[in-house]
Amino acid sequence: MPKTGRETAQSIDEAAAIWTARLDRGLTESEQTELEDWLSGDSRRMGALARARAIWAHADRARSLGALATEAPPPEPVWRRIDRRTVMIGGGALAASIVAAASIPAYLHRPKRLVTAMGEIRRVPLGDGSVVTLDTHSVVEASFSEQKRSIHLVSGVAYFEVAHDPSRPFVVEARDTSVRAVGTAFSVRNIEGSPVAVVVSEGKVAVGRLAAPGADEVQLAANMQAEMPDIAPLAPVNIARPLSPDDLSRALSWRDGMLAFEGDTLAEAAHRFGRYGGPKIEIDGAALARQPISGLFAASDPRGFARAIAVSLDATVDDEGDIVRLSPARRS
Amino acid sequence: MALPFDDRAQWLADCILPHERALRDWLARSAFLSGDRIDDLVQETYAVLAQRADVASIRNPRSYAFQVAKSILLQDLRRSRVVAIGSVTDLEMLDQPADMPSPEQQAIGRDELARVATAIAAMPRQTRRAFQLRRVEGLSQRDVAAALGLSESTVEKHIVRGIKLLMQQFGRGGKASSDASISSDEGRAFAEDRARNRAEH
Structure with missing residues (x-):
């Protein structure tokens, strides 16, 4: 392999980034020729361009992160932005940045109410370094002050990665439960029909009742879960239980668009698929609905789930469009 | 070709x-x-x-x-x-690594999203804004230029820079390796741009 004078992968990558941006806006005829010449010079260039274009295509996944800029911190004063780079491009850029600052879209300032649609999973920075990941069909309201970072999980499931800031506790409220964190990562589930559940993957949180702030709090450490029954008074010892690493990753698998089951009934599983939209899974027969199931499934593919289940539970699947029906296999 | x-x-x-x-x-x-x-x-x-x-x-x-x-x-x-x-x-011994077990698969999904998020968060303000308008809001480069009051060639430079930052996330290390080298590239790019603009006008 010739070593001397060989173009580095890095400089090829830089050129590939430039060509990707040009391709994105459309090439002129002379650029088209220039690109072909460039590509024919070294076989790695085609690869670098393909990779750069893949990265560019991939970046539209940023859409699922949603509010990148939406949740960005408020604009800095203009003078702070006169950095080296701005100075280099001169007064025009300064003027431009003032214009841009003045025309910042209104959504930058709207109150932080974060909503996910059916089937949508979104990861949103909260501006203080903390990040919330919302599961399908969930609503979170964030109000941050100098003293406190308050989050209201109105409904659904959310996972919080909390930036450490002892002077501003991070408190998540769901129904009558409050979850207080300093610097940690945990998820809270607030789904009608089942208890509010808290799963801690890092650090520590204190779980309590809104009605009795500070009193009777349960400390949950990493790899622990607590379910808060609606009616019973908080019985600290009874609600907290440890999670194995497997249980933990299962409990948080929704963040990757996956649903994990471990001995859940088929009815429960169908219900959880229902939260992601798509065809509804209906189950004929109580015995079938009670069957325990285990496995990891794509939340967006209830049909695939139904087919897999049919095979393992010896059931039949009827795809009726909006409804996927599972029935016990007819024995002859 | x-x-x-x-x-x-x-x-x-x-x-x-x-x-x-x-x-x-x-x-x-x-x-x-x-x-x-x-x-x-x-x-x-x-x-x-x-x-x-x-x-x-x-x-x-x-x-x-x-x-x-x-x-x-x-x-x-x-x-x-x-x-x-x-x-x-x-x-x-370079055997094909077996198909991934699901935990690793999951980790990749998370990792990937986190990487994109990190790269975007690390972008300089104007680059991030141009990038967001183009990639998230779906404006054309020309419309991004109009929205931000920048020339089209400057928007293109921001897009290039955004792509480079993402490339670094997917490449070695995974961390935006050296801001210094980016800004000096960028400085050079803008300086060239300026020179070209002067030449054109």
């Missing part, structure tokens, strides 16, 4: 890019390649994948990409006079 077309770029984004880190790790771990060599090999692998006539028949893109990288590497080793003993011995 056929360009890597949009649908192929999308396929690479969906099927190969998420495994690039694993491929790089594998090459570093099993074949003891240097970072530079891995960069070359990754580009060569993408070149093969970009020019392959048909990808629909590739059932397991991850292992296919590993296979391509491995065969390029073996070809290089055969061609080169100096046989790196260590490499050859270990290459015998």
Whole structure:
């Protein structure tokens, strides 16, 4: 392999980034020729361009992160932005940045109410370094002050990665439960029909009742879960239980668009698929609905789930469009 | 010469890019390649994948990409006079990593999203804004320029910079390796731009 004078992968990558941006806006005829010449010079260039274009295509996944800029911190004063780079491009850029600052879209300032649609999973920075990941069909309201970072999980499931800031506790409220964190990562589930559940993957949180702030709090450490029954008074010892690493990753698998089951009934599983939209899974027969199931499934593919289940539970699947029906296999 | 077309770029984004880190790790771990060599090999692998006539028949893109990288590497080793003993011995053991267990698969999904988020968060303000308007809001570069009060060529520069930052996330290290080198590139780019603008006017 010739070593001397060989173009580095890095400089090829830089050129590939430039060509990707040009391709994105459309090439002129002379650029088209220039690109072909460039590509024919070294076989790695085609690869670098393909990779750069893949990265560019991939970046539209940023859409699922949603509010990148939406949740960005408020604009800095203009003078702070006169950095080296701005100075280099001169007064025009300064003027431009003032214009841009003045025309910042209104959504930058709207109150932080974060909503996910059916089937949508979104990861949103909260501006203080903390990040919330919302599961399908969930609503979170964030109000941050100098003293406190308050989050209201109105409904659904959310996972919080909390930036450490002892002077501003991070408190998540769901129904009558409050979850207080300093610097940690945990998820809270607030789904009608089942208890509010808290799963801690890092650090520590204190779980309590809104009605009795500070009193009777349960400390949950990493790899622990607590379910808060609606009616019973908080019985600290009874609600907290440890999670194995497997249980933990299962409990948080929704963040990757996956649903994990471990001995859940088929009815429960169908219900959880229902939260992601798509065809509804209906189950004929109580015995079938009670069957325990285990496995990891794509939340967006209830049909695939139904087919897999049919095979393992010896059931039949009827795809009726909006409804996927599972029935016990007819024995002859 | 056929360009890597949009649908192929999308396929690479969906099927190969998420495994690039694993491929790089594998090459570093099993074949003891240097970072530079891995960069070359990754580009060569993408070149093969970009020019392959048909990808629909590739059932397991991850292992296919590993296979391509491995065969390029073996070809290089055969061609080169100096046989790196260590490499050859270990290459015998360069087995296809088995299909991933699901936890790793999950980790990749998270990792990937986190990487994109990190790269975007790390972008300088104006770049991030241009990038967001183009990629998230779907404005054309021309409309982004109008919205931000910038020239189209400046928007293009911001897009280039955004792509470079993402490239770094997917490439070595995964952390925006050196801000200094980016800003100096960027400085150069803008300086060239300025010179060009002067020349045009």
